[in-house]
Amino acid sequence: MTKIIYFDIDGTLRSEMNKVSPKTKYAIEQCSKKGIICVICTGRNPGSIQEDIKELPMSGVISGGGCFVKYKNKILSEEYFQRDIVKKIIDVCFENKIAVSLESKTNIYMNKPAAEFYKNDFAKKIKHYNLQLQNEIYKDHKICFQDNMQAFEKENPNIHKICVIGQYGFINWLSIEMKEKISVVQMRQWENSWYLELLPKGCNKGKAIHDLNQQLNIDRVDTMCFGDSENDIDMMKESEIAIAMNNNVLKSVASSICESVEDDGIYKELVRRKIIQPEEK
Template sequence: MAKLILLDIDGTLRDERFGVPESIPKVLKLCKKRHHKIGLCTGRGIGMIQDDVKKLNIETLIAGGGSYIFHEGVVIKDESFDWKNMDKFWNSLLMIETKIACSLESNEKIFMNQGAVDILNEMNRRKCKNLTNEQRQFFKQGQTIIYENNFKQFHARLHPIHKICLWCQPDEFQKIKNIIGVQNIVLAQKGNWGHYHYYEIIKKGSNKGNAIEQLCEYMEIDRKDTIAFGDGKNDIDMFKSSGIGIAMRNSDAELLTFADSVCETPMEDGIYKELKRRSLI
């Protein structure tokens, strides 16, 4: 039976330090031979997908955490927050931006204030800490995001936003939810960074799970015939909506509780080995 195999990008299909493993083109070739369909399912906007991933020429894509669906030349879904709410939120944040670190993600561009720039640069610095100079250079070349304080360049009508990332305190987060509209949003992920709480907000009804259901309906594929590979908290909904959920060995602990099985890391050829074990390739 042919399957729809959905792959998260960062930490699943691709290693940030080393890129796409050499086994992946072989996986794609073998899947095609067995009539399986391959799709990407990422939190990244379409403009932030790395070049080595684009070169794989995968024609099925769920991007923006579920806000955008594309299949073989057809855009099935392209949703974003209401621009009026985003304009109100943006203006309110300009007045208190020193207190709240924020990034706004559209399909093609990310807008961030200085607080977000500082945090994201520090995250990247820590990721590169134990790398060789060659590995560090490869990591930098693979970055598709420009880390600059361009927050004031945002225009709500011109840049539809599908994801908001916030580093702030819980009381500040509650105020922001009220501005955007509590009924319109859901948390894709949350966590901690230093003394900040981290909140990743997406539009209600636009998570990876909803997108998989819509894609399956469009492709006329039963969801029990889908296999999802992921590694992060925002892949939980993807696992819930798929027939089988496979977590990478280095996955988020919460995601592991929803996984049907665990495979090796990207650079250990986890996707290839798991599909082999299941006799799918």
């Protein structure tokens, strides 16, 4: 029997263009009413979780890819990199003019190459919309694409996630060089570059789910999750039922593949599994 469901955000609970759909909201509300614990499980830092997500009846939040765990407003764990690791990665990226972004609990810091890469990539996704709608999407996205590394140097915050974008040779070298001190969450091609996502050693969505389940006395057999990308693999491996959002890349670890977020995949899958009743028309 499903007692707890974990939900990724981007591409799962919401799309950048359509936010959380009415049917997805209905599905979460019905699960909550049935006593099923609903938990966000996202790579986003706590400060960049969107407002429409915060309005959903969730009991807990796993954020930062597993670095932060909160349940019913109680913080259960926080994890950060050692400062010497952050400095080493920053130095080598700046020396080689490589795009790098750093995430703290509340902010995201980027150098100029990273800001330009992310901004251009996001612009491609929303180029078909009018200017007013583009501005609204940027606002809802809650991530500013700007070179703000001076702010990082001034504020000197704790960092829990580092993302690096460059050519394969450098990305592969860095992942090998730091493998004893960090966790590689993603290493994949992105456009004509390669993307490397790093977390503190031992941190990932799967471990956070395992630890929260233990605290709640919930067995793995009673868990379900929904995700859409490679950083959801650990989450899916830790769940008895793992649903991929229209993504064959996750086929090897998913129990089944449902419709996309734009096609209300969460709602349709929960109805098919008879976990919720269809919404009355």
